[in-house]
Amino acid sequence: MRNAYVDQFPAEARVVKSAFWSSFLALAIGGIFGLVQALHRTDVLRFIDSTDYYTVLTAHGVLLAITFTIFFLVGIFTWAVTTSLDRGVVDIRFTWSWYVMMVTGTVLVAVAIFSGFLEEPPSILGSELYADVLFTFYSPLQAHPIFYIGLVLFVVGTWLAGFDWFRTWWAWRDENADERIPLPTFMVLTTTLFWYICTLGVALSILAFLLPWSLGIVDSVNPLLTRTLFWYFGHAVVYFWLMPTYVMWYIMLPKLSGGKLFSDPLARVVFVLFLLLSTPLGIHHQYLDPGIAEGYKFIAMTNTMFLLLPSLLTAFTVVASMEHGARQRGGEGYLGWLTALPWRDPVFTGMALAGLMFAAAGFSGMINAGMNINYLVHNTWWVVGHFHLTVGTAVALTFMAAAYWFIPQVTGKELWSRSVALGQVLLWFVGMTFMSNAMHRSGLFGMPRRTAEPQYQNFDFEPAVGTVAEMDAQVALGAVLLVVSLVLFLLNMVLTSFNGTSDSIPDNTYAGTLSGPEDAPEILDNLKLWTAIAVVLVIFAYTLPLASIVESGGLFGPGIDGRQLSLGADLEPALETLREVVA
Amino acid sequence: MRVSKGALLVGIVLLVPFVIELRTALSWFGIEITVVESALVGLALAVAITAWALWPPNEDGEAADRS
Amino acid sequence: MNIHTYEKVWLAASMVLIVGFIATITYGAVGPGVSMISDDGGSIDPSEINDDERFEETGVTHVGGNEYEVAVLAQAWSYSPDEIEVPAGSEVTFYVTSPDVTHSFSVVGTNVNTMVVPGQVSEMTVEFDEPGEYGILCNEYCGEYHHTMEGTLSVVPEDEFDLTELSVEAPGEVESGNETTINATVSDGMQTDLETTATLEIGGEQYDEDVTIDGAGSESVEFAVDADQLGEGDHDWTVTVDGEEESGTLSVVDGANDDSGDSDGGDDDA
Structure with missing residues (x-):
């Protein structure tokens, strides 16, 4: 008797499947745009105008960092809650409603962004569609109102999704009063809580300032304020998309290795630490911002460093669980057990390699977090190399590997090809190694990020080792390999959906624990307490910087107009004139 | 085989970051090698690992091929 | 709570690493004095x-x-x-x-x-x-x-390095038989006094004038030019001081032609 997720929760499985496919679609478009950028920047192949590069870059950032990750997240979290509580959601119509809301938001945002490719974008609500503002939408760059409205709908959709998980847990708690919160649900709830805390910042930024300003209701904003509110949200969001990855590493990887999770209590501690520390450190993205005193930056730096702790604990627990699994499979010796792991399984191998890459990303992240050394790497390609290891590999590769297990679970269809899947995850690792390594190294000699043509008229970059051309070639090669890998992934997903249903789908289970929840102090499950502490930490970290920003620049800034800096079609001559006038 | 095919493949893939970093690391000691040279080193290492893995199997070669 | 010994060791090592990072950054701020933009x-x-x-x-x-x-x-x-x-x-x-x-x-x-x-x-x-x-x-x-x-x-x-600036005022035309002047204003952007020499080259001759300028001040240097000595025709001139240079042309015209007036013959770094 088959006992896959689709058999246990057919209605929920449809929502999860839809969320996954929304995520894959964003991955497909965003990933291909990534190749366009890599080839354009490195001057290997330029078939778009450099002015359109920024439209491509905006789409790449939003579709991958927000749409791809969060749609996959809501799928995994819905699965985790229902599976671990062994009950469905309270009302499936509500579940569909948040999904539809997220899709609507995404479509609005996409319409605004993609209008950047049109010669003459249509006018809606009295202004031309425009959203070449990148993923960070720093004012005074001003997008069309529907860009902001779309973002709001998307975020509110995730809020409702969070409410859905909470309400499912409340319903379960009524029937299981004395039981500990099952670990996967605990992980989902703590993550949802810090998501509520951090998204308040971006919601405030958009609803109180950017949206009214783009609609012409207020005529000015304080750029440093909206920027600070963005980063209040902007670092926690990286933990938001990292948490489903951690969920996979904690509750799937040990099982795939053939064993159990090393410690349930420490897993809870890790997630509590993320709840506490994810938000009050956003200022570490603003180390080089004027208008924020050094002391606040120091506090953000300290909090960031302490947030290394849960990740270091995770590294221990995950590796220990894998070793436990390998020894169950007959592995021996100090390192010999490594060969006993199921390396032919793309789900396991993809997640393990993603974890390895995340270790490397952790080290480059420690350098970013080092306040004074940050001067050297801030806004260089180094940073891009860093987050292609984190969100681009630790998260993306784990999600793709997880999809090889999840898609059969939610469809009841067997994976089209496990060998292609294994090749795909390995190829991603190799491609990302090439690309990210060269990005990091380029950043060290000052190559900037976010630019269409990093080839300057009056100076050359001076790498310590190697040449600029060679690093550019390495990035282009890496990007090509990544897109080949991406195509193999999508092909596997599409062909799987054409398979007939199969009876040989494994049961829907997750890893047991060596040291279970009975070893975890009850207080760890006191979500109200941890939320209260998290809020207090946020108040400590942010009240004074925000107050001083408002005091010095005003709530709405001194007459700062919205700007959509473009010269239209091809106005190179106008630009030259402008430069001469200025010079 | 001493290790499973999957493990061998992963082993070769894991060489890539080391080979790519080799030039930077060596330059620290004043040794400069070209891209082609480092690619050849990588190839040699991959062949060496493959040879080690395929070398006449120990008595219970089947048992080693677990995954 | 049940924590494995290895895990305790790892936890301690992690804390040492974290505190170590914070210490090195703090040292960078107070030792070498790398301060943040604020x-x-x-x-x-x-x-x-x-x-x-x-x-x-x-x-x-x-x-x-x-x-x-x-x-x-x-x-x-x-x-x-x-x-x-x-x-x-x-x-x-x-x-x-x-x-x-x-x-x-x-x-x-x-x-x-x-x-x-x-x-x-x-x-x-x-x-x-x-x-x-x-x-x-x-x-x-x-x-x-x-x-x-x-x-x-x-x-x-x-x-x-200097912050010396030069601006020259010179007539465009002078009647033969007359004298005129080329005035160079030399300003010193530095807070320190500047001792230098202003040089005028015209008609194959070179005239030097020593000049001392107070810090953040400026001085005028006057070069007298005798039209007869130059002779009729166009004469290119160049004033140099401290690496700054300005040049122009002075025309010596027939005295009978008196419809000309003084005009600024110098133009910026032309």
Whole structure:
């Protein structure tokens, strides 16, 4: 008797499947745009105008960092809650409603962004569609109102999704009063809580300032304020998309290795630490911002460093669980057990390699977090190399590997090809190694990020080792390999959906624990307490910087107009004139 | 085989970051090698690992091929 | 709570690592004195940047000793000034702001790197020990032509650096038989006194005038020119002082032709 997720929760499985496919679609478009950028920047192949590069870059950032990750997240979290509580959601119509809301938001945002490719974008609500503002939408760059409205709908959709998980847990708690919160649900709830805390910042930024300003209701904003509110949200969001990855590493990887999770209590501690520390450190993205005193930056730096702790604990627990699994499979010796792991399984191998890459990303992240050394790497390609290891590999590769297990679970269809899947995850690792390594190294000699043509008229970059051309070639090669890998992934997903249903789908289970929840102090499950502490930490970290920003620049800034800096079609001559006038 | 095919493949893939970093690391000691040279080193290492893995199997070669 | 021994060891090692990181960063701040960009620069109204005394005129000014200030305007898509020159061995404070969107002011390959947010002034003090040439670029997206925004920073040997400026007033025409003067105004942007020689070359002759200028002051140097000595026709002249140069042409015309008046014959670095 088959006992896959689709058999246990057919209605929920449809929502999860839809969320996954929304995520894959964003991955497909965003990933291909990534190749366009890599080839354009490195001057290997330029078939778009450099002015359109920024439209491509905006789409790449939003579709991958927000749409791809969060749609996959809501799928995994819905699965985790229902599976671990062994009950469905309270009302499936509500579940569909948040999904539809997220899709609507995404479509609005996409319409605004993609209008950047049109010669003459249509006018809606009295202004031309425009959203070449990148993923960070720093004012005074001003997008069309529907860009902001779309973002709001998307975020509110995730809020409702969070409410859905909470309400499912409340319903379960009524029937299981004395039981500990099952670990996967605990992980989902703590993550949802810090998501509520951090998204308040971006919601405030958009609803109180950017949206009214783009609609012409207020005529000015304080750029440093909206920027600070963005980063209040902007670092926690990286933990938001990292948490489903951690969920996979904690509750799937040990099982795939053939064993159990090393410690349930420490897993809870890790997630509590993320709840506490994810938000009050956003200022570490603003180390080089004027208008924020050094002391606040120091506090953000300290909090960031302490947030290394849960990740270091995770590294221990995950590796220990894998070793436990390998020894169950007959592995021996100090390192010999490594060969006993199921390396032919793309789900396991993809997640393990993603974890390895995340270790490397952790080290480059420690350098970013080092306040004074940050001067050297801030806004260089180094940073891009860093987050292609984190969100681009630790998260993306784990999600793709997880999809090889999840898609059969939610469809009841067997994976089209496990060998292609294994090749795909390995190829991603190799491609990302090439690309990210060269990005990091380029950043060290000052190559900037976010630019269409990093080839300057009056100076050359001076790498310590190697040449600029060679690093550019390495990035282009890496990007090509990544897109080949991406195509193999999508092909596997599409062909799987054409398979007939199969009876040989494994049961829907997750890893047991060596040291279970009975070893975890009850207080760890006191979500109200941890939320209260998290809020207090946020108040400590942010009240004074925000107050001083408002005091010095005003709530709405001194007459700062919205700007959509473009010269239209091809106005190179106008630009030259402008430069001469200025010079 | 001493290790499973999957493990061998992963082993070769894991060489890539080391080979790519080799030039930077060596330059620290004043040794400069070209891209082609480092690619050849990588190839040699991959062949060496493959040879080690395929070398006449120990008595219970089947048992080693677990995954 | 049941924690495995290895896990305790790992936990302790992690804490040592974290505290170690914080300690090294703190040392960087208090030892070598790497301070962060902060709110020292204050805020500014982006539409009235010129009202701020630091930005009345962009460029390099001498504060005294080896201290200099550089005011830079970062705007879509250029820097003003886009060529900055400072002496080696100097301590330079940059003030950077933006009238439009967010930019950066980043000197390639150095830790001179700051965001430039409209409404705020980025202030940072940098020591330039050795001569060198650096590129400046904007590393924050600022609109369609963001990638064209660049500048250069030259750190020149101390003895090659000055802030001397020269402007010359000279007539375009003089009647034969008359005398006229070419007036050079030499100003010294440094806070220290400047002793130098102004030189006029005209008609194959060279005239030197020694001049001493007080710090942050200016002096006029008058060169008398005798039309008869030059003879009728056009004569190119050049005034040089401290590496600055200005030239023009003086025409000596027949005295009978008296419909000419004095006009400014000098033009900037023509």
